[in-house]
Amino acid sequence: MDQLSYRTISANRETVDKNWVVVDATDKVLGRLSSQIVNILRGKNKTNFTPNVDCGDNVIVINAEKVRLTGKKMTDKQYIRHTGHPGGQRFATPRELMAKDGRRVVEFAIKGMLPKNRLGSKLFTNLYVYEGAEHPHQAQQPTSIEL
Numbered sequence: 604m605d606q607l608s609y610r611t612i613s614a615n616r617e618t619v620d621k622n623w624v625v626v627d628a629t630d631k632v633l634g635r636l637s638s639q640i641v642n643i644l645r646g647k648n649k650t651n652f653t654p655n656v657d658c659g660d661n662v663i664v665i666n667a668e669k670v671r672l673t674g675k676k677m678t679d680k681q682y683i684r685h686t687g688h689p690g691g692q693r694f695a696t697p698r699e700l701m702a703k704d705g706r707r708v709v710e711f712a713i714k715g716m717l718p719k720n721r722l723g724s725k726l727f728t729n730l731y732v733y734e735g736a737e738h739p740h741q742a743q744q745p746t747s748i749e750l
């Protein structure tokens with residue numbers, strides 16, 4: 604046998620089939636929803652998944668302000684940021700973040716589950732989160748999925 608009759612097929616930028624997907628976040632638990640969205644963003648639900656290539660779909664999340672957090676996380680969990688100045692550490696709870704912008708909690712959860720490299724940054728640009736039920740991506744003809 605001179606050559607193998609089977610080969611591992613690796614996806615690349617030209618061979619990847621990218622689709623658009625709509626996910627409704629109404630009454631879904633934040634962590635479980637985020638992990639399922641990350642699998643779609645990375646392309647782990649496809650047969651030609653390649654770890655070093657953006658082979659996932661574009662995901663549109665609607666009704667992000669209606670997501671659920673279990674237990675007392677809505678008041679006890681803290682998001683920490685720093686202004687860059689001495690004594691500039693700031694804290695915010697999910698309730699405070701959702702009062703300002705209902706998308707931020709979902710975006711933080713998903714971003715934290717993506718790889719911490721250039722690929723993760725590129726994958727995060729394939730995510731579109733909206734507070735209400737309307738989104739401006741009708742031209743892409745997204746398919747709605749139930750998670």
